[in-house]
Amino acid sequence: MMAFIENWLDCPTIEQIQGYDYVIISFAVSYVWAPGKNQCDEQCKVSSPVPICANGNLQKLREWQQAGTKVLLSFGGAGMGGSWSSSPDDCWEYCYNVGAADVASQVAAIVEDQGFDGVDIDFEYHVTRDKAVPFLSQLTTDLQGLMPAYKTVSHAPMDHTVDRGDAYYDLLKSIAPSVDYVLPQYYNGFMKPGISPSAAKTHFTDLVDDVFGGDASKVIFGFCIADCSSFNVNSGQAVNVMSAVTQWFPDNGGAYLWAGAADRGNVWSRDVREFLSSVNGTSGA
Numbered sequence: 001m002m003a004f005i006e007n008w009l010d011c012p013t014i015e016q017i018q019g020y021d022y023v024i025i026s027f028a029v030s031y032v033w034a035p036g037k038n039q040c041d042e043q044c045k046v047s048s049p050v051p052i053c054a055n056g057n058l059q060k061l062r063e064w065q066q067a068g069t070k071v072l073l074s075f076g077g078a079g080m081g082g083s084w085s086s087s088p089d090d091c092w093e094y095c096y097n098v099g100a101a102d103v104a105s106q107v108a109a110i111v112e113d114q115g116f117d118g119v120d121i122d123f124e125y126h127v128t129r130d131k132a133v134p135f136l137s138q139l140t141t142d143l144q145g146l147m148p149a150y151k152t153v154s155h156a157p158m159d160h161t162v163d164r165g166d167a168y169y170d171l172l173k174s175i176a177p178s179v180d181y182v183l184p185q186y187y188n189g190f191m192k193p194g195i196s197p198s199a200a201k202t203h204f205t206d207l208v209d210d211v212f213g214g215d216a217s218k219v220i221f222g223f224c225i226a227d228c229s230s231f232n233v234n235s236g237q238a239v240n241v242m243s244a245v246t247q248w249f250p251d252n253g254g255a256y257l258w259a260g261a262a263d264r265g266n267v268w269s270r271d272v273r274e275f276l277s278s279v280n281g282t283s284g285a
Contacts, residue, residue, distance in 0.1 A: 001273045002183070002220060002256035004074065009261045011053035011060055014067055019266040019273060022070045024120050024156075025052055025061075026259070027077035028110060031091045038079050040091035044098040046075070046106045049114055061115060072152055073114075075107050076122035083126045083161075092125045092132070100135045104142035111147060118152030119143055120183070127161050127168045136168075137175055144178045154181040156222070160189030164206045173211045180218065182207060183256055187224035187231035194223070194233035197244035208249055216249035223255060223272075226262035235271040242272060246279050 002022040005012065017023060028050045031038040050073060052060045061071050081089045095103050107119055123136060143153050161168040162184060172182060184207065186193050186200055193200040200221075208216045221242065223233045233241070238255065245252050255272055263269050 001254055001269060001276060003260050003263060003269065004256070004258045005053060005260040007051040007053055008055055009053065011057050012260050012264070014063065016260070016264065016266055017064045017069050018067050019269055020069055021254075022072055022117075022152075022256075023064060023260070024072045024074045024256075025050065025116075026074045027079070027122065028073050028075045028107065029077065029080055029091070030095060031079060031089070033079065037088040038091060040089075040094050042094050044091070044095040044103055044106075046103070046110065048106075048110050050110060058114070065115070065117070070117040070152070072118045072120050072154070073107070073111060073116040074120040074122045074156070076124070078124050080123075081125035083124060083158075090125075092123075092135075096131050096135050100138035101142055104139050104146060108143055108146035111151065116151075118147065118154070118180070120152075120154045120156055122156045123168075124158055124188070127166070127171075129167045133167050133171050137171055140175050141178045152180045153178060154183055155179060156183040156185060158188040159184045159186050159191060159200075159203060159222075162207065163203065164210065169206075169211065172207075176212055176218075181220055181253060182211070182218060183220045183222050185222045185224075185258070187222060187228045187233070187258065192231060193221075193241050194231070194237040197241045200241075201244075201248060204245065205248065208252075216252045218253055219249075220253040221245055221255045222258065224258045225268050228258070235268045238268075238272045239275045242275055250279070 001020050003020045004024045004026050030041045030044045030046050081092045191199040207219045212218045
């Protein structure tokens with residue numbers, strides 16, 4: 001069970017954090033928020049230290065790890081640039097100019113300095129084969145090389161950008177040995193598995209069998225709780241989805257949610273966590 005935690009909002013309680021195996025701090029960025037269009041750093045300097053919650057509270061990272069939860073750093077997010085027509089942000093362009101090696105070095109240094117357990121790459125910008133693909137490829141492999149082997153490197157792509165044959169799909173397949181997990185956002189595309197789990201079966205199966213050679217543990221199903229309009233999924237629907245996913249692939253990687261503020265008290269995640277525990281023989285507490 002994973003959860004993205006919005007680092008600009010109030011801190012979750014330790015009890016909520018203990019309900020997750022991983023939390024993913026959102027986001028490390030190279031911009032300053034501004035109304036209308038974010039102010040990109042032209043040298044793609046990633047702001048450091050990265051807030052954990054409530055725009056600070058750096059000590060929470062260690063507290064959460066001591067409670068048994070791994071803490072990843074998510075680099076990117078919609079504010080770095082989105083592929084949808086209403087997004088004016090384009091900070092990834094400056095990162096392309098600086099180069100993946102420089103950006104990977106910065107992010108790896110933040111992971112080391114603050115003690116994160118790894119990095120999640122959240123890329124929602126235009127997946128161009130001439131710029132985005134080589135950048136993301138080197139960013140991923142460099143991060144794996146710069147960090148200790150026990151650190152995690154994952155990707156959280158929008159589901160519609162990783163259909164079989166898409167540039168991002170081909171990218172993931174080419175760097176699969178360097179990716180510990182992929183977290184498809186099954187709330188940022190056209191499928192609505194919360195209504196009908198079978199809508200995602202072919203997509204999920206392609207990621208497992210074609211990208212990761214049958215290793216279903218690398219693919220973690222993504223849900224949105226509250227702020228994704230018609231893509232929101234309640235906990236009962238999520239249990240239904242994970243029941244279907246478990247029938248397809250008993251050794252699937254589990255589930256994650258966007259985002260923590262909508263799961264105060266683990267109201268949403270409790271049912272999903274208990275289901276996952278029931279099928280893998282662990283305690284849901």
